[in-house]
Amino acid sequence: MPQGTLLYAQSGGVTAVINATAAAVIEAARARRVKVLAARNGILGALREELIDTSKAPAAAVRALALTPGGAFGSCRVKLKSLDVDRARYERLIAVLRAHDVRWFLYNGGNDSADTALKLSQLAAEFDYPLTCIGVPKTVDNDLAVTDCCPGFGSAAKYTAVSVREAALDVAAMADTSTRVFVYEAMGRHAGWLAAAAGLAAKTPDEAPQIILFPERAYDETAFLAHVERVVARVGWCVVVASEGIRTADGRFVADAGAGKDAFGHTQLGGVAAHLAGRVHDALGVKVHWALPDYLQRSARHIASRTDFEQAQAVGRKAVAYALDGRNATMPVIVRTSDSPYRWKLEAAPLQRIANREKKMPAGFIRSDGRGITAAARRYLEPLIRGEAYPPYRRDGLPAYVALGHALVPRKLAPWAEDPGRD
Known part of the structure; x- marks a missing residue:
């Protein structure tokens, strides 16, 4: 012994x-x-x-x-x-x-x-x-180096994909007289793995989420709002998934909460979904709802x-x-x-x-317009959420x-x- x-x-x-x-x-x-x-x-x-x-x-x-x-x-x-x-x-x-x-x-x-x-x-x-x-x-962020994936991520990814698909059905049902745009905030300070997982909910370009915002790509508000407007005009509604860590071209966190640093030296983030929802409402004049699942993403053992x-x-x-x-x-x-x-x-x-x-999303996993996932990302992600x-x-x-x-x-x-x- x-x-x-x-x-x-x-x-x-x-x-x-x-x-x-x-x-x-x-x-x-x-x-x-x-x-x-x-x-x-x-x-x-x-x-x-x-x-x-x-x-x-x-x-x-x-x-x-x-x-x-x-x-x-x-x-x-x-x-x-x-x-x-x-x-x-x-x-x-x-x-x-x-x-x-x-x-x-x-x-x-x-x-x-x-x-x-x-x-x-x-x-x-x-x-x-x-x-x-x-x-x-x-x-849950899947940003650990060397390992292909990290325990904890697959379950959070499954929760994210399922939640986005279910919420999208709600939005589609109400879009004619109510909510046209829904914004979902995913964890991910520097790496957009959880935001990418939401992309598994869609099989076609018109299915939700139609737009995903990654921290690996600079956030351009003008291009984003124009994209939302096009989707609403074509589909009638739009679901946006945004990583909490998206930044502008000058490196500023869109969701910088202004609360300093945490114990690990990370900027305190919060509220990117609320911010984006407000900008969409103000610019496009449509009804918007948003969600910040936060701890729910990492604690959802039931799924x-x-x-x-x-x-x-x-x-x-x-x-x-x-x-x-x-x-x-x-x-x-x-x-x-x-x-x-x-x-x-x-x-x-x-x-x-x-x-x-820190392991970030490979360039080949992000769609050429920077706001969606590729087939390669789907091949990587799908096995990780399989089974109950x-x-x-x-x-x-x-x-x-x-x-x-x-x-x-x-x-x-x-x-x-x-x-x-x-x-």
């Missing part, structure tokens, strides 16, 4: 299937008789020495966890900086890990989380502490993609295997081997190639989600004096 403890932590915005990864990690480790601790509220839990003992969770609860959205152990938006700038925090992490005999650290997150896992592995080597650090992929669910579990199991094999500073990534039939496998990629890198992985439902008609207890192991160190969660 391997000697030591495995620590698992969730990072950043959660997804509909991140708990499927967590459940797979716990089950795979139990099969190898390895104890799993989970950091409460992500990396903060490790710094605060708030570590959840997952051995208290019955096997049935862990199985149910795989079908539950949210982050079962809590997540956080805290980015650790370079080893030089944040050395005290990294050293605190090493002290906590050493105190609890943690020999394997699995960090379930995106680009910034991969960077933290990489730096922690470097500091552990400097301290001659036997620690294997594994990045576990997760993001999760089967592909996404299976990949989320697979990376969790593989992460444990890589950790126990000593494959330090790596991440299990998804490699597509065939579009039709859709086939994929997992391979190990070094965190050095992933940390702080419905949760069980209770007699009251609601999903039967589980809440695990958060039994903390006893602290062995003094409280952490500096708390980055309250900067």
Whole structure:
């Protein structure tokens, strides 16, 4: 039996299937008789020495966890900086890990989380502490480098495509006497993957969404309004999907909320759909409705993609295997081997190639006018939303989600004096 403890932590915005990864990690480790601790509220839990003992969770609860959205152990938006700038925090992490005999650290997150896992592995080597650090992929934005797709994206993409198709039927039914234009805001700060997924709802140019606005293309208001006007004249109504991160030619976010930066240094965005709706109404004089699904995109477990669910579990199991094999500073990534039939496998990629890198939409995925997807994008996206992985439902008609207890192991160190969660 391997000697030591495995620590698992969730990072950043959660997804509909991140708990499927967590459940797979716990089950795979139990099969190898390895104890799993989970950091409460992500990396903060490790710094605060708030570590959840997952051995208290019955096997049935862990199985149910795989079908539950949210982050079962809590997540956080805290980015650790370079080893030089944040050395005290990294050293605190090493002290906590050493105190609890943690020999394997699995960090379930995106680009910034991969960077933290990489730096922690470097500091552990400097301290001659036997620690294997594994990045576990997760993001609804699908902007993680190296991996073909990212667990979390497929379910958010499915929710987006289904929601846009359903809303379009509503708009079409009411267009003669009511709403002519509907604007849907999709997540995506620098990469338009979720906005592109909305394009799966349309099979012909006149089907919704007729217009998609990507952050990879400069937003031109005059051209946009003219396009909306043409679609309304031809079809009678128009559905627009806009990524939250669209910018003007001078680089200004159309939806800059003016609220400064978040914990990761990102501009606070908000309201691109409302802004576009107002401009369409003022310029064209038609009735406009808009929607900001926000958290609904990443929490919609009731309509999760089967592909996404299976990949989320697979990376969790593989992460444990890589950790126990000593494959330090790596991440299990998804490699597509065939579009039709859709086939994929997992391979190990070094965190050095992933940390702080961002994968944007390929130019060949965006239509020549910059406001729609191509056949190549459809071939890439369609397999990721296929299949259903419905949760069980209770007699009251609601999903039967589980809440695990958060039994903390006893602290062995003094409280952490500096708390980055309250900067």
